[in-house]
Amino acid sequence: MIETRSLKTLTRRQLLSRGIAAGAGLVVGSGFVAGRDAAWATEMDAMKPDSFATLVQMARDIYPHDKVGDQYYAAAVKGYDVPEEVDFAQSGIDMLEDASRAAGFDSYLGTGWEADRVAILRGIEDTDFFQRVRGGLVTGLYNQKEVWPIFGYEGESYSKGGYMYRGFDDITWI
Amino acid sequence: MAAPFELTDDNVVVIIGTGAGGGVLANELAQKGVSVVALEAGGRYLPEDYVNDEWESFGQLAWTDTRTTSGDWRVARDFSNLPAWIVKAVGGTTTHWAGASLRFQPHEWKAFTTYGEVEGANLLDWPIDADEMDPFYARAEDKLGVTRTNGIPGLPGCNNYKVFEAGAKELGYKEVHTGRMAINSQERDGRMACQQTGFCFQGCKWGAKWSAAYTDIPAGEATGNLEVREKAHVARILHDDSGKVTGVEYFDANGDLQMQRARVVCVAGNSFESPRLLLNSASSMFPDGLANSSGMVGKNYMRHLTGSVYATFEQPVRMWRGTTMAGIVQDEARHDPSRGFVGGYELETLSLGLPFMAAFLDPGAWGREFTTALDSYENMAGMWIVGEDMPQESNRVTLSDVEDQFGLKVANVHYSDHPNDIAMRDHAYKQGAAIYDAVGATRTLPTPPYPSTHNLGTNRMSERPEDGVVNRNGRAHDVPNLYISDGSQFTTGAAENPTLTIVALAIRQAEHIASEMNQGAL
Ligand SMILES: Cc1cc2nc3c(=O)[nH]c(=O)nc-3n(C[C@H](O)[C@H](O)[C@H](O)COP(=O)(O)OP(=O)(O)OC[C@H]3O[C@@H](n4cnc5c(N)ncnc54)[C@H](O)[C@@H]3O)c2cc1C
Ligand code: SF4
Numbered sequence: 001m002i003e004t005r006s007l008k009t010l011t012r013r014q015l016l017s018r019g020i021a022a023g024a025g026l027v028v029g030s031g032f033v034a035g036r037d038a039a040w041a042t043e044m045d046a047m048k049p050d051s052f053a054t055l056v057q058m059a060r061d062i063y064p065h066d067k068v069g070d071q072y073y074a075a076a077v078k079g080y081d082v083p084e085e086v087d088f089a090q091s092g093i094d095m096l097e098d099a100s101r102a103a104g105f106d107s108y109l110g111t112g113w114e115a116d117r118v119a120i121l122r123g124i125e126d127t128d129f130f131q132r133v134r135g136g137l138v139t140g141l142y143n144q145k146e147v148w149p150i151f152g153y154e155g156e157s158y159s160k161g162g163y164m165y166r167g168f169d170d171i172t173w174i
Numbered sequence: 175m176a177a178p179f180e181l182t183d184d185n186v187v188v189i190i191g192t193g194a195g196g197g198v199l200a201n202e203l204a205q206k207g208v209s210v211v212a213l214e215a216g217g218r219y220l221p222e223d224y225v226n227d228e229w230e231s232f233g234q235l236a237w238t239d240t241r242t243t244s245g246d247w248r249v250a251r252d253f254s255n256l257p258a259w260i261v262k263a264v265g266g267t268t269t270h271w272a273g274a275s276l277r278f279q280p281h282e283w284k285a286f287t288t289y290g291e292v293e294g295a296n297l298l299d300w301p302i303d304a305d306e307m308d309p310f311y312a313r314a315e316d317k318l319g320v321t322r323t324n325g326i327p328g329l330p331g332c333n334n335y336k337v338f339e340a341g342a343k344e345l346g347y348k349e350v351h352t353g354r355m356a357i358n359s360q361e362r363d364g365r366m367a368c369q370q371t372g373f374c375f376q377g378c379k380w381g382a383k384w385s386a387a388y389t390d391i392p393a394g395e396a397t398g399n400l401e402v403r404e405k406a407h408v409a410r411i412l413h414d415d416s417g418k419v420t421g422v423e424y425f426d427a428n429g430d431l432q433m434q435r436a437r438v439v440c441v442a443g444n445s446f447e448s449p450r451l452l453l454n455s456a457s458s459m460f461p462d463g464l465a466n467s468s469g470m471v472g473k474n475y476m477r478h479l480t481g482s483v484y485a486t487f488e489q490p491v492r493m494w495r496g497t498t499m500a501g502i503v504q505d506e507a508r509h510d511p512s513r514g515f516v517g518g519y520e521l522e523t524l525s526l527g528l529p530f531m532a533a534f535l536d537p538g539a540w541g542r543e544f545t546t547a548l549d550s551y552e553n554m555a556g557m558w559i560v561g562e563d564m565p566q567e568s569n570r571v572t573l574s575d576v577e578d579q580f581g582l583k584v585a586n587v588h589y590s591d592h593p594n595d596i597a598m599r600d601h602a603y604k605q606g607a608a609i610y611d612a613v614g615a616t617r618t619l620p621t622p623p624y625p626s627t628h629n630l631g632t633n634r635m636s637e638r639p640e641d642g643v644v645n646r647n648g649r650a651h652d653v654p655n656l657y658i659s660d661g662s663q664f665t666t667g668a669a670e671n672p673t674l675t676i677v678a679l680a681i682r683q684a685e686h687i688a689s690e691m692n693q694g695a696l
Contacts, residue, residue, distance in 0.1 A: 152552030
C-alpha cells in the first residue's frame with residue numbers, strides 16, 4: 001500500500017493547495033503525488049512527481065478497472081521510484097511523451113480521453129518499456145491483497161476452516 | 175526411523191526424484207526390504223508449511239531453475255523460461271496436483287493400432303495393456319484413496335461444479351460427476367476429509383489430498399530401509415566399462431559434489447529433468463547420452479493438448495470456493511474420428527485465484543477486453559481441457575547452451591502443436607463454451623494452455639529397442655540396471671490425467687525390481 005508518511009500530517013486542503021491536478025484522479029506537488037481526494041499520497045524518492053503521475057495513469061490505461069482506485073496503481077509502479085530503476089523508467093516515459101506529442105497532444109496526461117491514450121499505448125506496446133511495465137503489473141497490481149476484495153476474491157481460507165461450512169456450494173441461481 | 179546409508183554402499187537402489195513415480199517406488203521397495211537412497215533436488219515441506227497464497231506458494235514449491243524453450247507453442251513466447259509448472263520438493267509435483275485419478279481406457283494402451291498411421295505423429299503401442307495393468311491400477315486407487323473406487327463416495331459438488339454439471343446435462347452429456355479424486359471425501363488412512371478450502375494447487379493444508387510428501391515417503395522411512403536426502407541435485411549417472419551404472423554424482427545442500435554408489439539407479443525427475451540427466455551423463459561409451467542408442471532420449475515430448483474455457487454469468491459463482499478440480503465430463507474421451515481427430519479429451523472444472531487468473535487468462539493481453547473479464551471474476555466458472563496430444567519426434571528436450579547454478583546444461587523444451595492437437599482443442603473449446611452457454615453465460619473465454627503440468631514421453635517405453643528408451647518394465651534397453659520411473663516413460667499420453675498411471679507403473683516396477691534382485695539378476 002502507498003504510505004502517506006510525512007504527508008499524513010497535512011490536511012486535505014493543505015495537500016491540495018500544494019499541488020496541481022494531473023491526469024484522471026491525481027495531484028502532483030513538489031516531491032509527492034496524491035489522489036485528487038487526498039485520501040492517499042506518496043512521496044517521491046527518486047522519480048520526478050509528474051513522471052510518476054504519468055506512470056500511474058499508464059498503469060491504469062493498461063489494466064483499467066473502474067472500481068480500483070489510483071492508489072493501487074501507484075503502489076503497483078512504486079518500485080520504479082528507486083535509483084536503480086529510475087533511469088529506465090524516465091527514458092520510457094520520455095518515449096511515451098514523444099509518442100503523445102506525435103499524436104498531437106501536449107503530453108500523455110494532457111490527452112483527456114482514455115481512447116486517445118490507449119491509441120498511443122498501442123503504438124509503443126512492443127517496446128521493452130511497455131512490456132516490462134505491463135508484465136510487472138500482472139503481479140504488482142493483482143497480487144495486492146487489498147485489491148482482492150474489490151473483485152470479490154476471498155484469498156486465504158484455511159484459517160477460517162475452508163468453505164465446508166462457509167458456502168462452497170451456496171449457489172442458488174443455477 | 176530414516177535409514178542412513180553410506181556413500182560407498184553399493185547395495186542400495188538410488189532413486190532420483192521423489193514425486194509420483196519416485197516417491198511411490200521408494201516406499202514400495204522399502205516395504206519389500208530393499209535398501210533405498212532417494213535423492214531429491216528440493217526441500218521438504220509439509221501441510222503446516224503450505225500457504226494459501228498462489229504466488230507465495232509458487233515461490234515456495236515450484237521448480238524455478240532456468241529452462242529454455244523453442245517451438246511455436248504460446249508458452250515459449252509468454253513464459254519463455256517456465257515451460258512447465260512443476261514442483262521441486264520432497265513429494266514432487268504431488269504437492270501441487272489436483273488429484274484427478276483416472277485409468278487409461280483400454281484402447282489407449284494401443285494408440286498406433288487403434289488410430290492407425292497419423293501423418294507427422296510418431297505413434298506407437300505400449301508394450302503393456304489394460305489387463306496387465308488392471309491389478310496395479312486397483313492397488314494405486316487403494317493407495318491414493320480415489321473417490322468412486324473401493325466404495326469411497328464422491329466429493330460433494332461445489333459452486334463451480336454445479337454450473338458445469340447443469341450445463342453439461344443440458345447439452346445431453348451423460349458421464350458427468352464430481353470425479354475420481356485422490357482427495358478424501360471421508361476420513362481415511364489417518365488423513366481427514368476435504369474441507370473445501372480451495373487451494374489444492376498450493377499443497378493441501380489438511381492433508382486430505384494424497385501427496386507422496388506425507389504418505390508414501392514417511393511410510394517408506396518408517397521401515398528403516400529408505401533414506402531421503404533432500405536438496406540433493408543429481409548431476410550425472412556413472413557407469414563402468416561393462417556399461418552398467420555404478421552410482422550417481424550429486425550436489426548436496428551445501429553445493430558440494432558427492433558420489434553415491436548404487437546397485438540400481440531409477441530416474442524419476444519428471445519429463446524434462448530425466449532426459450536432461452541422461453543427456454548430461456554422456457560418456458565415451460555413450461556419446462549421445464546414457465541409454466540413448468535409439469536416439470529417442472528427450473524426443474516425443476507430450477503435454478496433453480490442454481486449454482481452458484472460462485465463462486462469466488449474471489450472478490456470482492465464486493468458483494474458488496471448494497476443490498480446485500471438482501468435476502468431470504467424460505463423454506468426449508472416446509476415440510471417434512468422425513469429430514475430425516483421433517483420440518479424445520476430458521473436461522474438468524478448474525478454478526484459479528485472482529492472481530493466477532490475471533497471469534494465465536490471456537498472457538500478454540491488456541486493455542478493457544481483458545480487464546472487463548476480470549471485473550466479472552466473482553461471476554466466473556471455469557474448466558480445463560485434457561486431451562491426448564500426438565507424440566512427435568521434433569517435440570523434444572535437448573541440452574541448452576544455458577547453464578544452471580551448478581554449471582550443468584539446462585533443458586531446452588521444444589514444442590509445436592500437431593494438426594490433430596489443434597483440431598481437438600478447437601472442438602473442446604466449442605463444447606466447453608456450449609456447456610456454459612446452455613446455462614446462460616454472458617461471455618465465454620477460450621484460454622491458451624498454461625505452462626505444462628503434465629509432462630510425458632521423453633524416455634518412452636517400447637517393445638523394440640530402436641523405438642524407445644525403456645522396455646515394458648521401465649528398464650533401459652541399453653543399460654540393465656538403469657530404470658525410468660516417472661511420466662517420461664509414457665509411450666503415448668491418453669486422454670486422462672497421468673498420475674494414477676505413473677503410480678500404478680511405479681508399484682509394478684517395484685515388484686519387478688525386487689524380484690530381479692531376489693533372483694540375482696540385478
Ligand atoms: C497444478 C498441477 C495440477 C495437477 N493436477 C493433476 C491431476 O489432477 N491429476 C493428475 O493425474 N496429475 C496432475 N498433475 C500432474 C502430476 O503432478 C504429475 O503428473 C506427477 O506429479 C508427475 O510425477 P513424476 O514422478 O513424473 O514427477 P514429479 O512429481 O514432478 O517429481 C519429480 C521430482 O524429481 C525431482 N528432481 C528433478 N530432477 C532432479 C535431479 N537432477 N536430482 C534430484 N531430484 C530431481 C524434482 O525436484 C521433483 O521433486 C498436476 C500438476 C500440476 C502442476
Ligand atoms: S479443497 Fe480439499 S483437497 Fe483441496 S486443498 Fe482444500 S481440503 Fe485439501
